[in-house]
Amino acid sequence: MKYNGQPIVVKDFNTYMMMFAESEYGCFSEKVNDRWEIGVALSEDGFKQQSFVNGVCTIKGGKHVDYIANQIARHVCKRIKDKKKVDVKSMFVKDNLMLFVKAMIENPAFDGQTKETLTTPSSKFGSKCELPEPFMEKLYSLGLMERVIELYQFKELAKTKKEDGKKRGRISGIPKLDDANKAGGKESKDCTLILTEGDSAKAMAIAGLSVVGRDYYGVFPLRGKMINARDKQTSIKGLEQMSINEEMCNLKIILGLEQGRQYTSEEDIAKHLRYGKVMIMTDQDVDGSHIKGLFMNWIDSQWKELLELKFITAMITPIIKVKRKSKEFAFYSIGQYMTWCQTAEGKQSG
Structure with missing residues (x-):
């Protein structure tokens, strides 16, 4: 042939x-x-x-x-x-x-x-x-x-990208989101999204915004501990769970985060994201630390450059306050308080 x-x-x-x-x-x-x-x-x-x-x-x-x-x-x-x-x-x-x-x-x-x-x-x-x-x-x-x-x-991964956010003005359809008035606009880099530990903390944050105003601050309550993104991204089932996780999808839309995009500069944040910073406002107890850590873990596993740009901040509040006569002592962890209790001053305070 x-x-x-x-x-x-x-x-x-x-x-x-x-x-x-x-x-x-x-x-x-x-x-x-x-x-x-x-x-x-x-x-x-x-x-x-x-x-x-x-x-x-x-x-x-x-x-x-x-x-x-x-x-x-x-x-x-x-x-x-x-x-x-x-x-x-x-x-x-x-x-x-x-x-x-x-x-x-x-x-x-x-x-x-x-x-x-x-x-x-x-x-x-x-x-x-x-x-x-x-x-x-x-x-x-x-x-x-x-x-x-x-x-x-x-x-x-392509499926998770379907739930990507993008920089845009007003968004709707996300329960319990109080969006900053300027989020997604020309001044978005000056906006901060406050993430609270549940609805009661959100109410406190909203009350505080009555002083500074709503133009540059948005508030969104987290519903407890997020899933561990670093563990999930190494397995097929984990990727499925991340793609349908309502809280992660909502946060991507609120912030404008896109799967696979790298944010390597302040200019990238200003150009592509709806907020310039995230402030985590959780209790200083073990649960609050877990919530804060899991959110930072998610950002680090998907958009690690944002951590280097100090995109995430935290409002640290004391977990315990002790008043003794005219003095007030503030403690930001149980360990710190227990150590103080062993000091002479702590023992005198009873």
């Missing part, structure tokens, strides 16, 4: 596969039984196939290709669920595959005279092709599972 005067040498099925395989990971084939020979390579550009039925090239595939692709997808999805504890759709597996199928089918039916697509259902193939475990292990050795997980994580 020649093409443009050049001989085409195809010694076996594997040699034929190498004419199409595009992946640096390589490919392999196996004759499963007398009627089925299957080859696999990884695809860089979505699902692809080359297939034959009784020697006829089915350029559009068909039921025999679906039969093999579905087997592979089920196996990979189950393994990922067992190892990663998350359900991955079969399309993520198939989008990484290039399949080669050579099958002998009894009384094959096609979609037309050109025989481009096999329409015979698998129940009427006249034989079965159950992929053996060693075949699947070879497939995993090509890096299929890692590719599937990488694709899935990319899709999840």
Whole structure:
């Protein structure tokens, strides 16, 4: 056989596969039984196939290709669920595959005279092709599972970006947000969002704004401890949880934060964010410290440059006050108070 005067040498099925395989990971084939020979390579550009039925090239595939692709997808999805504890759709597996199928089918039916697509259902193939475990292990050795997980994580990241914020004027639809009047406008860099520990603290912050005004200060109550973003971003399930976490999504919209964007200067903050700073106003007890730490952890894990730019500040209030005669002692942690209690002055205070 020649093409443009050049001989085409195809010694076996594997040699034929190498004419199409595009992946640096390589490919392999196996004759499963007398009627089925299957080859696999990884695809860089979505699902692809080359297939034959009784020697006829089915350029559009068909039921025999679906039969093999579905087997592979089920196996990979189950393994990922067992190892990663998350359900991955079969399309993520198939989008990484290039399949080669050579099958002998009894009384094959096609979609037309050109025989481009096999329409015979698998129940009427006249034989079965159950992929053996060693075949699947070879497939995993090509890096299929890692590719599937990488694709899935990319899709999840894209999903989180759908909930991105952006710099804009007034926003609506976020419960309990009291937005600064100038947030998202020309003076947004001068605006501060106050994050409080619950509704009661928000009421106190709102009362305080009656003095300084509402133009440059917004208030939003946190509903307790946030999820640990640093832990979640290392797993598929964690990315899913972050993408649907209402509080994180709301904060991105309020602040104008965009997933994947880097804020490396004050100019970036002024240009892209709705607020120039965040002030955390939580109790100085253990719960308050956790809330503050988890918020800073989220920012650091996604937009670490903002911490270096001192985007986050905190209003520190004493957790304990002790009055002794004309003196007043303020303590900002239980440890600090307990240490003071052991001093002579502390013991005198009872």
